[in-house]
Amino acid sequence: MTPQEIKAALGAGLLSFPVTHFDAERKFHPESYRRHVEWLSGFDAPVLFAAGGTGEFFSLSPKEIPGIVAAAKEAAGKTAIVSGCGFGTEIGVELARAVEKSGADGILLLPHYLIDAPQEGLFVHVKQICQSVGIGVMVYNRDNSVLAVDTLTRLCDECPNLIGFKDGTGDIGLIRQITATMGDRLTYLGGMPTAELFAEAYLGAGFTTYSSAVFNFVPGLAVEFYKALRAGNRARCEEILRDFFYPFMAIRNRRKGYAVAAIKAGVRLQGFDAGRVRPPLDDLTAQEEDMLATLIAPWKR
Numbered sequence: 175m176t177p178q179e180i181k182a183a184l185g186a187g188l189l190s191f192p193v194t195h196f197d198a199e200r201k202f203h204p205e206s207y208r209r210h211v212e213w214l215s216g217f218d219a220p221v222l223f224a225a226g227g228t229g230e231f232f233s234l235s236p237k238e239i240p241g242i243v244a245a246a247k248e249a250a251g252k253t254a255i256v257s258g259c260g261f262g263t264e265i266g267v268e269l270a271r272a273v274e275k276s277g278a279d280g281i282l283l284l285p286h287y288l289i290d291a292p293q294e295g296l297f298v299h300v301k302q303i304c305q306s307v308g309i310g311v312m313v314y315n316r317d318n319s320v321l322a323v324d325t326l327t328r329l330c331d332e333c334p335n336l337i338g339f340k341d342g343t344g345d346i347g348l349i350r351q352i353t354a355t356m357g358d359r360l361t362y363l364g365g366m367p368t369a370e371l372f373a374e375a376y377l378g379a380g381f382t383t384y385s386s387a388v389f390n391f392v393p394g395l396a397v398e399f400y401k402a403l404r405a406g407n408r409a410r411c412e413e414i415l416r417d418f419f420y421p422f423m424a425i426r427n428r429r430k431g432y433a434v435a436a437i438k439a440g441v442r443l444q445g446f447d448a449g450r451v452r453p454p455l456d457d458l459t460a461q462e463e464d465m466l467a468t469l470i471a472p473w474k475r
């Protein structure tokens with residue numbers, strides 16, 4: 175896909191980040207992953223993100239990621255696949271080139287590793303990643319990698335293939351300034367943990383769409399929420415928030431890392447052999463998994 179094609183696809187609907195499936199030794203488990211991606215691509219998601227945050231990008235070796243992208247491409251049919259990318263600039267450039275060769279339709283650049291950096295350093299980092307590939311790039315704005323409006327403007331001027339901006343800061347003032355300044359130069363994607371909890375506010379701030387982690391295991395419900403939101407059906411959104419998202423949030427908030435581990439548990443509960451999370455994350459306890467099973471029972475496939 176060209177950068178403009180992936181930009182349009184990103185803006186066409188609800189997005190999601192499949193978990194990465196592991197076997198008993200916590201090695202990538204392609205067969206189970208492909209079955210899951212194939213199931214998800216049957217729902218209304220124009221783009222899926224392989225090896226993103228929910229896909230435990232931070233626990234994968236850069237060598238594993240092109241294979242994960244290739245497996246997602248094989249299983250996804252017409253659904254476009256964007257790959258996670260990140261770490262420092264050197265690794266990021268190598269990884270960006272490798273996933274482009276594996277067929278990725280675009281790249282999501284996650285925050286660089288560990289250290290805080292000045293705006294000029296972030297500018298050079300993002301620019302070098304963009305210039306290393308021909309496919310579209312979107313930046314994930316959060317933690318140690320928050321771009322000021324001026325930096326983003328310079329990047330858009332110098333990198334025609336920078337097509338997307340995903341936000342995980344929750345800083346409504348900043349993101350409104352960005353959408354008001356950059357207009358339709360970028361596609362905007364809400365990416366707070368359990369994005370539905372913030373989706374209405376992000377749409378109000380000019381965002382195009384959001385990514386749903388729970389789409390991994392209750393895709394029908396995630397799509398229903400998305401459609402109700404887009405149709406302005408606030409009553410239905412609030413009902414789904416109360417029946418599903420707030421109880422899910424209570425489980426997710428029990429321990430650090432559950433924004434990913436609870437999603438993987440949900441995928442296992444739907445009958446996929448997704449395996450356990452890799453350290454430094456940890457899995458839900460048996461009791462917490464039972465709570466999740468009760469919550470998702472009405473949406474069992």
Ligand SMILES: O=C([O-])C(=O)C[C@H](O)[C@@H](O)C(=O)[O-]
Pocket residue numbers: 190191226227228229342364365366367368369370384385386387388433
């Ligand atoms: O990198 C990631 O996996 C995300 O931040 C996307 C998730 O889908 C997030 O939006 C969520 O938890 O709903």
